[in-house]
Amino acid sequence: MVGVKGTSWGNFPRAQQTVRRIDWPGEAVLEGKGTLLPYGYGRSYGDSCLNDGGTLLDVTGSERLIAFDPASGVVRAEAGVSLEQLLAFAVPRGWFLPVTPGTKYVSLGGAVANDIHGKNHHRAGTFGRHVRAFELLRSDGTRLVCSPTQNPGLFRATVGGLGLTGLIVWVELVLRPITSALIDSESIKFANLDEFFALSAESDARFEYTVAWVDCAAQGERLGRGLYLCGNHASGPGPLYASPPPRLAAPFNAPDFALNRWTIQAFNALYYGKQRRKVAEKRVHYEGFFYPLDAVGAWNRIYGARGFLQYQFALPYTGDAGLTKEIFARIAASKLGSFLAVLKMFGDLPSPGLLSFPLPGVTLALDFPNEGARTFALLEELDGIIRENGGRVYPAKDARMSAASFKTFYPEWRRFAEYIDPRFSSSFWRRVTQEAVGDE
Amino acid sequence: MKRVLIIGATSAIARAAARIFAGRGDRLFLVARDAAKLQVTAQDLRVHGAERVDVTVADLDDFARHEALLDEAEGALGGLEVVLIAYGTLPDQKLLEGSFEETEKELRTNFLSVVSLLTALANRLEAQKQGTIAVISSVAGDRGRKSNYVYGTAKGAVSLFLQGLRGRLHPSGVRVITIKPGFVDTPMTAEIKKNALFASPEAVAKGIVSAIDRGRDVVYLPPFWRGVMLIVRAVPEPLFKRLNL
Ligand SMILES: Cc1cc2nc3c(=O)[nH]c(=O)nc-3n(C[C@H](O)[C@H](O)[C@H](O)COP(=O)(O)OP(=O)(O)OC[C@H]3O[C@@H](n4cnc5c(N)ncnc54)[C@H](O)[C@@H]3O)c2cc1C
Ligand SMILES: NC(=O)c1ccc[n+]([C@@H]2O[C@H](COP(=O)([O-])OP(=O)(O)OC[C@H]3O[C@@H](n4cnc5c(N)ncnc54)[C@H](OP(=O)(O)O)[C@@H]3O)[C@@H](O)[C@H]2O)c1
Numbered sequence: 001m002v003g004v005k006g007t008s009w010g011n012f013p014r015a016q017q018t019v020r021r022i023d024w025p026g027e028a029v030l031e032g033k034g035t036l037l038p039y040g041y042g043r044s045y046g047d048s049c050l051n052d053g054g055t056l057l058d059v060t061g062s063e064r065l066i067a068f069d070p071a072s073g074v075v076r077a078e079a080g081v082s083l084e085q086l087l088a089f090a091v092p093r094g095w096f097l098p099v100t101p102g103t104k105y106v107s108l109g110g111a112v113a114n115d116i117h118g119k120n121h122h123r124a125g126t127f128g129r130h131v132r133a134f135e136l137l138r139s140d141g142t143r144l145v146c147s148p149t150q151n152p153g154l155f156r157a158t159v160g161g162l163g164l165t166g167l168i169v170w171v172e173l174v175l176r177p178i179t180s181a182l183i184d185s186e187s188i189k190f191a192n193l194d195e196f197f198a199l200s201a202e203s204d205a206r207f208e209y210t211v212a213w214v215d216c217a218a219q220g221e222r223l224g225r226g227l228y229l230c231g232n233h234a235s236g237p238g239p240l241y242a243s244p245p246p247r248l249a250a251p252f253n254a255p256d257f258a259l260n261r262w263t264i265q266a267f268n269a270l271y272y273g274k275q276r277r278k279v280a281e282k283r284v285h286y287e288g289f290f291y292p293l294d295a296v297g298a299w300n301r302i303y304g305a306r307g308f309l310q311y312q313f314a315l316p317y318t319g320d321a322g323l324t325k326e327i328f329a330r331i332a333a334s335k336l337g338s339f340l341a342v343l344k345m346f347g348d349l350p351s352p353g354l355l356s357f358p359l360p361g362v363t364l365a366l367d368f369p370n371e372g373a374r375t376f377a378l379l380e381e382l383d384g385i386i387r388e389n390g391g392r393v394y395p396a397k398d399a400r401m402s403a404a405s406f407k408t409f410y411p412e413w414r415r416f417a418e419y420i421d422p423r424f425s426s427s428f429w430r431r432v433t434q435e436a437v438g439d440e
Numbered sequence: 441m442k443r444v445l446i447i448g449a450t451s452a453i454a455r456a457a458a459r460i461f462a463g464r465g466d467r468l469f470l471v472a473r474d475a476a477k478l479q480v481t482a483q484d485l486r487v488h489g490a491e492r493v494d495v496t497v498a499d500l501d502d503f504a505r506h507e508a509l510l511d512e513a514e515g516a517l518g519g520l521e522v523v524l525i526a527y528g529t530l531p532d533q534k535l536l537e538g539s540f541e542e543t544e545k546e547l548r549t550n551f552l553s554v555v556s557l558l559t560a561l562a563n564r565l566e567a568q569k570q571g572t573i574a575v576i577s578s579v580a581g582d583r584g585r586k587s588n589y590v591y592g593t594a595k596g597a598v599s600l601f602l603q604g605l606r607g608r609l610h611p612s613g614v615r616v617i618t619i620k621p622g623f624v625d626t627p628m629t630a631e632i633k634k635n636a637l638f639a640s641p642e643a644v645a646k647g648i649v650s651a652i653d654r655g656r657d658v659v660y661l662p663p664f665w666r667g668v669m670l671i672v673r674a675v676p677e678p679l680f681k682r683l684n685l
Contacts, residue, residue, distance in 0.1 A: 064484035
């Protein structure tokens with residue numbers, strides 16, 4: 001079972017690797033030579049889901065449910081089950097994901113390996129907090145059930161462990177009860193970053209889900225203007241239907257010129273200008289609330305063949321918006337634009353993984369069309385600010401951070417490395433550690 | 441609640457169809473040759489809501505077991521109602537060209553074993569005057585192509601057999617459905633480079649279940665293959681033999 005696959009969601013960087021399907025739990029996973037890396041739906045942006053020159057273990061065919069307890073909402077499922085599949089099963093039964101990212105095309109294994117976060121981080125923390133246990137297959141053939149109490153070291157290494165500690169076979173997850181598939185949502189305009197922080201302080205207490213969309217092209221007075229989106233699961237009985245898959249897909253790479261400063265500014269102005277009133281309330285299906293981009297299908301292709309870089313950082317926040325403002329100002333001044341910019345306050349629930357990304361504070365995620373050296377220089381400059389201020393950059397979205405930055409962001413990396421399976425590796429890991437030998 | 445027998449139940453297409461039945465609360469009986477795969481498949485269907493799932497392990501090349509496994513299924517289900525035959529192998533055409541032995545093996549699995557099952561099934565359903573038999577054939581059986589003609593022969597023969605059987609069973613009210621998928625992204629086609637013509641097993645399964653619900657005779661899945669095969673069949677032989685298909 002062999003094929004060749006080359007990209008992650010950012011279409012950058014490219015890599016050549018053998019892809020082996022893992023469709024059944026008993027299959028000889030670890031035969032052959034060379035390095036291995038599990039691969040879900042490739043929704044990571046950079047190279048953490050790539051293994052140039054090695055083998056990817058495509059687990060998306062391992063997607064069976066193993067057990068479900070309708071009383072407690074505990075579900076055990078093979079690691080290739082996608083959040084979309086889990087929602088289709090759980091929502092009609094009155095259960096929802098405990099944590100969801102901005103796309104439902106993510107596997108359970110991938111959700112654990114990046115210890116993903118969602119719009120409810122301030123209430124629920126990361127995905128890994130809701131994982132009761134998983135089974136890990138190591139390259140020596142051992143199968144280990146890991147939980148916060150059983151093999152706890154391997155549990156903490158594997159949650160957020162970037163697929164490097166072995167193959168996650170199944171995951172046991174605690175779902176969240178719902179009585180309706182609908183979300184009572186509110187969107188509130190804010191004029192600048194000070195307003196954003198004030199809104200967060202106020203609405204994170206009222207809403208389970210909060211996130212802000214920020215216009216990164218706006219400068220001066222309007223720096224950091226945006227829309228604050230919040231929501232709660234509608235209470236009382238309501239419809240319980242999951243959603244159909246998207247029809248619309250961008251079937252080929254759009255020409256590179258489709259995305260420049262002008263188109264981005266136009267897009268941003270349109271989005272922000274859409275809402276006339278300051279506050280708008282709506283009851284919507286969870287699909288539109290959580291996964292607006294899924295409706296566009298392969299939207300990543302609009303960035304063209306050069307691909308794009310996503311950048312997400314987290315910074316401690318102590319009531320001073322100055323640093324965030326400075327970062328926004330630099331991005332705006334660079335005119336390297338961002339098609340999407342998402343801003344949120346993380347809560348202070350501890351993340352379970354040694355390499356988990358979220359920390360208490362503010363997080364910002366943006367896309368940059370890949371304009372080569374200029375883009376890389378800007379991101380390196382931003383890394384510097386993050387490094388100096390106790391922040392982190394998210395590996396799931398990274399294709400370029402330096403080894404030195406990685407080691408500063410994730411001081412536990414050495415302890416983590418002890419748990420790595422000797423046969424497992426990734427392009428990302430080699431990039432952020434092999435360089436490190438030189439600058440020890 | 442329907443009683444559904446699935447023969448070749450660990451196939452990706454069959455599993456996707458079985459999930460739809462399970463979601464409706466149907467009662468299932470599964471036959472497959474690999475006990476470990478069968479066990480996780482059955483468990484998945486139980487979690488998805490099947491009223492009950494029973495299984496038996498059988499290599500379907502073993503014709504002598506066919507009557508016995510139908511007895512077992514009939515007993516566990518409490519009668520035969522819907523039967524889906526879904527197993528198959530996709531051989532390496534080049535390899536078969538050098539070996540009649542291998543060719544015979546493929547014809548046994550993809551054609552003769554199906555005939556053995558259908559013969560036994562047809563008599564049972566004809567006697568009870570109701571039921572539906574759906575068999576996964578293939579568009580590959582619509583015309584012999586040099587790249588894959590042994591598989592095509594087996595599937596073409598299955599389609600032809602089903603056509604006759606449909607006529608025979610029509611008066612007794614038993615339905616016979618020929619399912620002709622095009623390319624489907626399953627372990628069977630893991631080695632083939634994927635293109636826009638590939639459908640997901642879920643999409644094909646939906647089509648299968650809807651054909652069973654509506655009692656169709658012949659379905660192409662996805663439906664556009666009907667048109668494609670109309671054209672493929674219409675190409676004159678003197679030209680067709682020169683095509684690299
Ligand atoms: C539109 C969009 C929105 C997003 N929003 C968010 C968000 O809000 N929050 C957030 O945290 N992330 C977000 N992401 C990132 C995404 O959630 C993560 O990258 C996720 O891990 C992708 O899962 P995947 O199944 O595609 O895994 P892949 O990208 O294929 O792999 C990710 C990692 O998981 C490992 N892995 C996969 N399967 C297994 C397994 N069975 N065993 C061991 N390791 C495994 C891989 O080796 C790799 O290291 C978003 C991505 C997109 C495209
Ligand atoms: N995929 C396509 O493009 C495509 C197109 C047209 C038609 N079809 C047909 O669709 C059907 C399902 O195939 P699929 O695509 O779902 O592939 P699949 O997942 O590979 O399933 C094939 C199944 O057949 C089983 N099988 C093979 N020989 C057997 C035997 N002697 N006894 C018992 N079981 C046997 C296999 O069992 P093991 O797992 O134990 O090997 C496997 O479960 C087949 O009839 C195939 O010919 C497929």
